Every structure is written in structure tokens, then in C-alpha cells.
Amino acid sequence: xxPVTMDRNLVRETIARRVAAQLRDGDFVxxxxxxxxxxxxxxxxxVDVILESENGxxxxxxxPGAGDARxxxxxxxxAAGARYVVNAGGQPAACRAGGAFIDSVTSFGLIRGGHMxxxxxxxxxxxxxxxxxxxxxxxxxxxxxxxxxxxxVGARKVxxxxxxxxxxxxxxxxxxxxxLTATGCVDLIVTELGVLAVTGGxxxxxxxxxxxxxxxxxxATGAExxxxxxxxxMLAPAPAPAPAPASAPAMETGYRSAR
Amino acid sequence: xxPVTMDRNLVRETIARRVAAQLRDGDFVxxxxxxxxxxxxxxxxxVDVILESENGxxxxxxxPGAGDARxxxxxxxxAAGARYVVNAGGQPAACRAGGAFIDSVTSFGLIRGGHMxxxxxxxxxxxxxxxxxxxxxxxxxxxxxxxxxxxxVGARKVxxxxxxxxxxxxxxxxxxxxxLTATGCVDLIVTELGVLAVTGGxxxxxxxxxxxxxxxxxxATGAExxxxxxxxxMLAPAPAPAPAPASAPAMETGYRSAR
Amino acid sequence: MxxxxxLDKAVSTIASGATVMVGGFMGCGNPHTLVDALxxxxxxxxxxxxxxxxxxxxxxxxxxEARRLRRLIASHIGLNxxxxxxxxxxxxxxxxxxxxxxxxxxxxxxxxxxxxLTPAGVGTPVAEGKRTVEVGGRWYLLEEPLRADVALIxxxxxxxxxxxxxxxxxxxxxxxxxxxxxxxxxxxxxxxAIGDIPPEDVVTPGVLVDLVVRGRAS
Amino acid sequence: MxxxxxLDKAVSTIASGATVMVGGFMGCGNPHTLVDALxxxxxxxxxxxxxxxxxxxxxxxxxxEARRLRRLIASHIGLNxxxxxxxxxxxxxxxxxxxxxxxxxxxxxxxxxxxxLTPAGVGTPVAEGKRTVEVGGRWYLLEEPLRADVALIxxxxxxxxxxxxxxxxxxxxxxxxxxxxxxxxxxxxxxxAIGDIPPEDVVTPGVLVDLVVRGRAS
Numbered sequence: 016x017x018p019v020t021m022d023r024n025l026v027r028e029t030i031a032r033r034v035a036a037q038l039r040d041g042d043f044v045x046x047x048x049x050x051x052x053x054x055x056x057x058x059x060x061x062v063d064v065i066l067e068s069e070n071g072x073x074x075x076x077x078x079p080g081a082g083d084a085r086x087x088x089x090x091x092x093x094a095a096g097a098r099y100v101v102n103a104g105g106q107p108a109a110c111r112a113g114g115a116f117i118d119s120v121t122s123f124g125l126i127r128g129g130h131m132x133x134x135x136x137x138x139x140x141x142x143x144x145x146x147x148x149x150x151x152x153x154x155x156x157x158x159x160x161x162x163x164x165x166x167x168v169g170a171r172k173v174x175x176x177x178x179x180x181x182x183x184x185x186x187x188x189x190x191x192x193x194x195l196t197a198t199g200c201v202d203l204i205v206t207e208l209g210v211l212a213v214t215g216g217x218x219x220x221x222x223x224x225x226x227x228x229x230x231x232x233x234x235a236t237g238a239e240x241x242x243x244x245x246x247x248x249m250l251a252p253a254p255a256p257a258p259a260p261a262s263a264p265a266m267e268t269g270y271r272s273a274r
Numbered sequence: 275x276x277p278v279t280m281d282r283n284l285v286r287e288t289i290a291r292r293v294a295a296q297l298r299d300g301d302f303v304x305x306x307x308x309x310x311x312x313x314x315x316x317x318x319x320x321v322d323v324i325l326e327s328e329n330g331x332x333x334x335x336x337x338p339g340a341g342d343a344r345x346x347x348x349x350x351x352x353a354a355g356a357r358y359v360v361n362a363g364g365q366p367a368a369c370r371a372g373g374a375f376i377d378s379v380t381s382f383g384l385i386r387g388g389h390m391x392x393x394x395x396x397x398x399x400x401x402x403x404x405x406x407x408x409x410x411x412x413x414x415x416x417x418x419x420x421x422x423x424x425x426x427v428g429a430r431k432v433x434x435x436x437x438x439x440x441x442x443x444x445x446x447x448x449x450x451x452x453x454l455t456a457t458g459c460v461d462l463i464v465t466e467l468g469v470l471a472v473t474g475g476x477x478x479x480x481x482x483x484x485x486x487x488x489x490x491x492x493x494a495t496g497a498e499x500x501x502x503x504x505x506x507x508m509l510a511p512a513p514a515p516a517p518a519p520a521s522a523p524a525m526e527t528g529y530r531s532a533r
Numbered sequence: 534m535x536x537x538x539x540l541d542k543a544v545s546t547i548a549s550g551a552t553v554m555v556g557g558f559m560g561c562g563n564p565h566t567l568v569d570a571l572x573x574x575x576x577x578x579x580x581x582x583x584x585x586x587x588x589x590x591x592x593x594x595x596x597x598e599a600r601r602l603r604r605l606i607a608s609h610i611g612l613n614x615x616x617x618x619x620x621x622x623x624x625x626x627x628x629x630x631x632x633x634x635x636x637x638x639x640x641x642x643x644x645x646x647x648x649x650l651t652p653a654g655v656g657t658p659v660a661e662g663k664r665t666v667e668v669g670g671r672w673y674l675l676e677e678p679l680r681a682d683v684a685l686i687x688x689x690x691x692x693x694x695x696x697x698x699x700x701x702x703x704x705x706x707x708x709x710x711x712x713x714x715x716x717x718x719x720x721x722x723x724x725x726a727i728g729d730i731p732p733e734d735v736v737t738p739g740v741l742v743d744l745v746v747r748g749r750a751s
Numbered sequence: 752m753x754x755x756x757x758l759d760k761a762v763s764t765i766a767s768g769a770t771v772m773v774g775g776f777m778g779c780g781n782p783h784t785l786v787d788a789l790x791x792x793x794x795x796x797x798x799x800x801x802x803x804x805x806x807x808x809x810x811x812x813x814x815x816e817a818r819r820l821r822r823l824i825a826s827h828i829g830l831n832x833x834x835x836x837x838x839x840x841x842x843x844x845x846x847x848x849x850x851x852x853x854x855x856x857x858x859x860x861x862x863x864x865x866x867x868l869t870p871a872g873v874g875t876p877v878a879e880g881k882r883t884v885e886v887g888g889r890w891y892l893l894e895e896p897l898r899a900d901v902a903l904i905x906x907x908x909x910x911x912x913x914x915x916x917x918x919x920x921x922x923x924x925x926x927x928x929x930x931x932x933x934x935x936x937x938x939x940x941x942x943x944a945i946g947d948i949p950p951e952d953v954v955t956p957g958v959l960v961d962l963v964v965r966g967r968a969s
Contacts, residue, residue, distance in 0.1 A: 043740045065740060069850065070776040071920040073738040098779070099907075099919030105777025105806065105830065110919070113694040113727040115735035118922045118954075119776070119802070120858055123851030127645030127871065128712060130740060151876075157838075157847075158829025159803075164871040165851035169645050198874035302958045324958060328632065329558040330702040332956040357561070358689075358701030364559025364588060364612065369701070372912040372945040374953035377704045377736075378558070378584070379640055382633030386653065386863030387930060389958060410658075416620075416629075417611025418585075423653040424633035428863050457656035637864070646855070647868030647884065647891035666865065666884075668895055673865035677886055700951060733918060734952050 047136030074114020306395030333373020535693025643712025695742030753911025774925030861930025913960030
């Protein structure tokens with residue numbers, strides 16, 4: 016049922032690159048573990064975002080590498096990890112200059128309070144109502160929801176970044192069958208085959224990967240989908256909406272109101 | 275109806291001294307404005323308490339006096355005030371070594387959360403149910419409750435420190451007639467005439483000022499009062515309960531559980 | 534300089550009739566430069582959310598005295614006689630809120646919470662018209678979020694990203710107010726360089742602050 | 752030295768069957784010395800409240816691996832396979848709570864609040880058995896306070912009064928847990944002198960901390 020044969024790395028790159036094009040300079044963003052962490056590597060020139068790690072970093076950066084700030088994880092067989100700074104996956108990370116370390120209460124205040132421009136995360140299932148399932152497969156996988164339930168109700172824009180199908184079976188459905196992470200929370204779905212927007216309980220295919228046909232996308236999708244006309248090319252998306260630079264006086268650009 | 279004639283300063287000193295005897299070394303205490311602020315001056319030797327100012331000091335101390343830390347209140351006719359550190363009355367203050375500055379959310383978390391050993395505050399009326407009225411006289415005085423409503427529901431012990439009567443009329447009543455600050459919150463009432471405990475909806479006169487008689491106290495009180503036997507001398511109170519020093523290992527003294 | 538803009542541009546964002554939160558406690562931690570500039574614009578019909586009305590002639594008291602307020606939401610108004618005067622004359626609407634409840638209601642708005650259950654005010658006039666909820670055998674008031682169009686805060690050291698470090702007791706309501714308004718304008722006693730505030734010591738992360746102005750001390 | 756006591760005395764306060772909160776996120780900010788000492792005491796039947804179960808062999812994972820837990824309350828357990836094993840064998844009860852809700856429930860307990868209304872979990876299995884409340888046209892879950900007998904926290908610099916300064920992302924759940932237990936034991940990477948932490952930079956005020964122990968770095 017997989018309509019196109021794509022190398023796994025190309026699949027991931029295609030998704031990450033398209034998500035990156037969605038972000039605006041200065042956006043405050045939380046990236047889930049896995050595929051979403053690739054997004055910063057594909058940000059267009061001139062676009063920089065402020066990353067949150069929900070464990071307590073505003074302005075997270077990559078692992079600074081071995082150095083004074085790192086110590087071995089005493090008593091474990093693991094590779095040395097950063098003792099003082101890790102990301103939400105528990106991996107060594109850093110705080111960029113001009114960032115801040117915060118506690119979990121403050122972090123989730125930022126997350127739930129509408130202060131985050133976008134969250135990008137993976138999914139097990141998404142449906143045409145914008146419902147999301149990404150934290151449990153009863154009887155098989157019970158990792159816990161971590162911060163996902165807060166992120167998807169709190170961020171201004173929820174972007175699902177995932178492979179279009181799972182072992183050939185659709186992950187985009189009429190109705191999720193797995194326990195939900197939240198209802199009606201998803202705004203945009205980015206896969207290697209296309210970009211779908213959730214609009215008032217309907218899925219709209221806005222862009223397609225020119226490597227495949229509309230019929231192929233629809234066949235790989237278990238939901239009712241409206242195809243946009245004109246249909247965009249996800250490999251050459253229209254530019255993201257103009258950024259609202261933080262330094263712009265509000266009376267000139269109109270300030271963005273929190274949701 | 276005032277049973278004894280006492281100099282106003284002696285009245286205030288008598289009350290403040292008796293309240294001070296109630297506090298234990300290391301207690302974390304909030305003192306209301308006015309008479310309660312005199313309490314630290316009468317702490318017994320060897321007893322030191324940690325004062326909170328609800329505007330944001332843990333470990334508040336007195337005004338450090340004129341100096342680098344002070345600036346004039348620009349544009350006002352008032353005496354110069356501390357620009358950066360004030361107490362809950364808006365007056366110049368200090369943070370003692372080993373203290374902390376906190377924000378209002380944290381401050382009231384400490385107050386409501388049962389972390390404060392005692393709060394000492396004045397009252398317009400108190401009644402035999404332990405109800406307190408101290409923030410409004412409708413049509414005459416509407417200063418606002420400030421932090422009083424939080425303090426009296428949150429502190430482990432609520433001590434009312436006030437003159438026994440107001441222009442000869444009782445302030446300790448069967449039932450408060452003014453709008454309440456909180457219901458059933460008062461533990462102890464200290465006046466210049468005696469010390470009354472609120473115990474299960476009953477007022478018990480535990481100590482008396484030897485300058486007056488029991489009948490005089492009862493005549494100045496508008497509530498039903500049980501007189502303790504033996505009746506203590508408020509000018510020579512029994513020692514306060516043994517302190518639970520912060521450094522004591524919990525298994526030796528039993529740690530104090532929060533309410 | 535990142536988010537740093539001119540004072541007059543900053544206050545011109547505030548429209549007559551707006552709801553404005555101002556940090557501070559009895560004037561300490563009021564953004565004095567912003568308040569003075571706001572008085573100077575002539576903007577009127579404002580709703581002010583502030584812990585108190587300060588002392589006469591000091592900080593937010595000037596907004597009362599210049600009659601720029603239609604409504605005041607505070608925990609304490611007793612040390613500024615102009616409030617009682619205007620209230621009694623019917624010129625100023627006043628809503629009194631317990632100080633801890635004021636802090637929590639603002640926090641709810643900033644943290645995406647629908648409300649909070651507090652024991653403060655149960656059995657008092659504060660409870661009138663509010664839902665009460667029992668949890669674990671104790672009764673609480675359900676207090677709802679309180680949000681503003683604009684928050685004006687004061688920080689001691691602020692960097693161009695908007696990260697704020699507060700000095701002494703000027704902190705009070707400033708950090709929580711920075712979370713609960715559509716536009717947050719921060720007055721810096723000192724504008725410092727990126728990195729001058731260690732990330733551990735940032736109290737208000739810059740992502741919460743939209744605009745920074747230089748205060749008198751700058 | 753004020754609140755500073757010996758490690759063995761500190762952990763001996765923790766009885767079998769107790770509910771223990773432990774700060775940290777995937778081991779970062781766990782009080783490793785206290786956790787190791789607690790494992791060594793043989794105390795068992797514990798309920799652990801922690802964001803997660805860490806990585807195998809690291810921090811709180813050791814409590815799981817040594818089978819000292821009867822119950823685990825966390826937001827995430829996926830990176831420690833021992834949890835799923837013991838859960839499937841019926842040896843360990845697990846309650847999963849959204850991370851932000853976990854933080855808020857602990858905060859409620861520490862701040863004297865009866866509960867909080869959160870949008871997280873509405874319409875999901877997390878909502879089962881909980882009251883839902885409508886505010887301003889939106890539905891929220893009423894989440895109740897979560898408290899422990901003992902909280903074990905880790906700070907980088909701690910003074911003898913118990914004032915704590917946290918380094919990097921070790922902060923996470925430590926400050927809020929320090930508010931919500933009957934006994935709070937803080938492990939210091941470094942014990943510093945009174946006054947070494949400027950009062951503005953204290954994150955957890957010493958009044959919240961009962962006992963301080965020296966961690967490995969001390």
C-alpha cells in the first residue's frame with residue numbers, strides 16, 4: 016500500500032524539511048522526541064527558532080560535547096551523559112546564550128498557557144476530527160504520556176510529523192481507535208506524502224509530494240480527505256507567513272494575541 | 275467599661291510581650307501591620323524567628339537605615355523610602371543573611387500551604403467560634419483584605435493581638451457582626467487583659483493580667499467564656515512549647531507534619 | 534537591540550478602555566517610567582489590575598489621581614485616599630480580591646488553567662456569586678482566570694531577549710503578570726547584554742516579554 | 752551546621768510503606784546519594800512519586816530494580832523496562848499522570864489549594880473518574896492535590912538554612928516537591944555558607960527544607 020518507495024532517511028528528511036518551512040523566525044517551539052528533533056537542521060536561512068525542552072530549558076541547543084560540564088553517569092554502564100543539562104529525552108543538551116533554565120511548573124505553565132507558537136510531535140494515529148493518539152497501545156506499549164497531553168492542548172499550533180502509514184496501514188483515520196492524547200487538537204499533519212490541514216472536522220490535502228499521485232495519497236489514508244485546488248508542492252512550499260519579529264512595536268504590526 | 279487604666283504604650287507592650295512568649299525558636303511567622311510588628315522586640319533571649327513579609331521576603335529584618343540601598347521616592351512629598359526592599363506595609367525593610375526574596379505567587383503558596391508556623395494580626399472583632407473580622411467596616415472603612423484572608427486560613431496558628439475593647443465596647447463577641455475575614459480560624463486571642471484560646475467553639479480564658487480581676491475581664495468581653503483552672507498569669511506565662519530545632523534529625527524529635 | 538524600543542512607542546500601544554496589569558506592591562516594583570508615560574498619553578477609561586493603589590503621588594497612584602481609571606481590581610486600597618473618594622463619588626469601580634487569590638487568578642490565566650480551588654474567602658463576602666467545591670472534606674472557592682490586554686512590569690536587569698532578573702522585593706506580582714497579558718512591556722532599571730544573566734537566575738524567561746523599555750536608572 | 756545531618760540519619764526517617772517524592776527528570780536532578788542510601792536501607796513497599804523511572808541502573812531506576820516499590824506515580828515509564836516487567840507481573844502498581852498535571856497536583860498540595868482545573872486529559876482515559884468543570888465555555892478536569900510523606904530533592908548549592916540554588920536542568924520537579932511533603936530532605940552537590948546564595952537567586956527558600964545531606968560532589 017506504500018505508494019512510493021522512499022529510503023527511510025529520505026522519508027524523515029522530507030518530513031522534517033517541510034515542518035521546518037512551517038516555522039517562523041523567533042517562534043517558540045517544542046519538539047517531541049524522535050523525528051521532530053530533526054527539524055532544526057532544516058530551518059531555512061535566516062530563520063531561527065527558540066526551542067523548549069519541557070524538562071526545563073527555554074532556548075535549548077544541541078549537546079555541547081564532552082567537556083567540563085559533563086560527568087560520567089556514575090554507577091551505570093551507559094555512555095557518559097551530561098550531569099547538569101539534558102533534554103526532554105534525557106540526553107545531553109545545552110542552553111543557548113540568552114536562554115533560561117526553568118522548573119517543571121513554570122515549563123508547563125508556558126506550555127498550557129498559550130505561550131508556545133507550535134509543538135511538533137509524532138503520532139500513532141490522527142483522525143479527521145483532529146483527534147490524536149500517541150501515548151499508548153493497550154497491552155503492548157505503555158510508555159506514558161509524558162508532557163504530550165499538555166503540549167497538544169496548550170500550543171497555538173499542533174503539527175503532527177510522522178510517516179504516512181505504519182507497515183502499510185493508514186495512520187490517518189476517520190476515527191482514532193487507540194486511546195486519545197487529546198480531542199480536536201491537531202492543526203497540521205506532515206508526512207512524506209503530503210501536508211494535510213484539519214479544518215472544522217475535515218481533512219484538507221493542501222500539498223503533495225510530487226513523487227506520488229493524489230490517488231496514491233488517498234489510498235494510503237483512512238479518512239475522508241478534501242483535495243485543495245490548487246494543490247501545493249510540499250517540496251517547494253509557499254513561504255511561511257511573515258514572522259512577527261519580537262522587536263516590532265505592536266502598533267505597527269499588530270501584536271499577536273495569545274489564544 | 276475599661277477595667278484597668280493602662281497607658282497605651284503599656285497596653286501595646288503587654289500584648290506584644292505575651293505574643294512573643296508564644297513563639298518558638300526558628301518559627302516561620304507573618305506579622306500583620308501595626309501592633310504585631312512590635313512582637314520581635316520582645317522575643318525571649320535565645321528565641322529567634324524567621325519573619326515573612328508577604329510582599330516577598332523570607333527572613334525579613336528592620337529598615338537598614340539610610341545608605342546605598344535607599345533612594346528617594348522620586349516625585350513624592352514623602353520621606354525617602356527604600357527603592358528595592360520594602361515590607362508588607364510598604365516601608366523600608368531588609369532581608370537578613372540566609373533569607374530569600376520571593377514573588378507573590380510563591381509567597382502565598384507558603385502562606386496557604388501550611389508552611390507558616392503562626393500569623394499574628396489585629397482584629398476589629400473576634401467571636402467565640404473563632405470567626406474573625408478585620409478588613410472592612412461597610413460604609414466607613416474599606417481598605418481591602420490584602421493578604422489577611424489567605425494568612426488566617428493558611429497559617430498553622432492564628433494569633434489575634436489586639437486591645438480588648440474599642441472605646442469601651444467589647445471586640446470579643448458571641449458572633450461577629452462585621453463581614454468576616456474567615457470562619458473558625460482563630461486559635462488564640464491576646465489582649466492587655468488576658469489570653470483566650472478558641473477551643474471547639476468555646477472561648478477559654480487561660481491567663482489573666484494580674485492588674486485586673488476575672489470579673490473585669492468578663493465584663494469587657496461580649497462572649498461566653500470558660501475560665502481555666504488554674505488560671506495563668508499572662509505577665510509570667512508558662513514557657514512556650516519546646517522548639518523543634520531545624521537541625522534536629524526527624525527520627526529523634528518526630529518531625530512536625532504540615533497541617 | 535532585540536526587543537528594546539522607545540518609551541513613547543511602547544505606551545502608545547495601550548488604548549483607552551484597555552485592561553492593564555501593573556506589577557508592584559505599594560509602589561515598590563511598579564514600572565514607574567511606564568506609569569508616568571501612560572499618564573502623559575492621556576489614555577483613559579482603563580481597568581487597572583494591581584495589588585494595591587500605592588501611596589499618594591507614587592507609582593500607580595498617579596493613574597488614580599489623574600482619573601485615568603474606570604475600574605480598579607486590587608487586594609488593598611487603604612493607603613491611597615483618592616481611591617475611596619472616587620469610589621464614593623461613583624467615579625471608580627473597585628473590586629477587592631484576597632492577595633493570594635489575585636496572584637492565583639492571574640497565574641491561571643498565564644498557565645492555561647481554568648481555575649483554582651482556594652480556601653481563602655470561604656464564608657466571607659468574597660464567596661458571593663462563586664461556585665464552591667468540596668475536596669477531601671474541605672470546601673473551597675472556585676476562582677477563575679484573570680487576564681489583561683497589557684501587562685506593565687518592572688525588572689532590574691533585562692537583556693534584549695526580554696529575560697528578567699528582579700532585585701529585592703520589586704519582584705512581587707511582576708513575574709506572574711508577565712504570563713497573563715496579550716502584550717507584555719517590561720521596564721528595565723538596567724538593560725544588560727545577552728548572557729549577563731546566567732540562565733539559572735533568569736526569573737521571567739524572555740519568551741514572555743514582548744517589548745523592553747529603559748527605565749530611569751538605565 | 753544548621754540543617755545539615757548525616758546521610759544515614761536522614762534516610763532512616765523513611766519508613767517502609769511511605770510515600771516518597773523524588774525530584775529529577777530521567778535521572779537528571781535525582782538526589783543520587785539519597786536514592787542509593789535509601790536502596791541500601793532495605794526500606795520497602797514504598798510509593799514513589801517521580802516524573803519518570805529514569806534509565807536502567809540510574810537514579811530512581813535503582814528503587815524499581817531493587818523491588819522497593821509497591822506503587823509508582825509518574826508521567827513516563829517507557830525508558831526503564833523493569834517497570835513494565837513488574838507491572839505486567841502484578842508486582843508494581845503504576846499510575847500515569849500527564850506531566851503538567853503532575854506538577855500542578857503537587858503544587859496544589861504545597862500551596863494549600865484544593866485543586867486545579869486543567870484542559871490536559873479531557874476526552875482521554877485520564878479523565879476517567881474525575882470531575883469536569885466548565886469555565887468560560889471550555890471544559891476542564893478537576894485535578895486534586897498530591898502530597899507525600901517525604902520529599903527527596905537535589906540542589907546544587909545549598910546553605911545550612913536549607914536555601915537551594917539549582918544548576919542546569921536538574922531543577923525540574925525539585926522545587927515544587929520541596930513544598931508538598933511532611934519532611935523535605937535536600938541533597939546538596941555543594942554545601943555553601945549562609946549568604947553565598949544572593950537572596951534574589953534562592954529558588955527554594957530554606958523554610959521549606961527540613962534536612963540537608965552532602966551529596967557525592969560535596
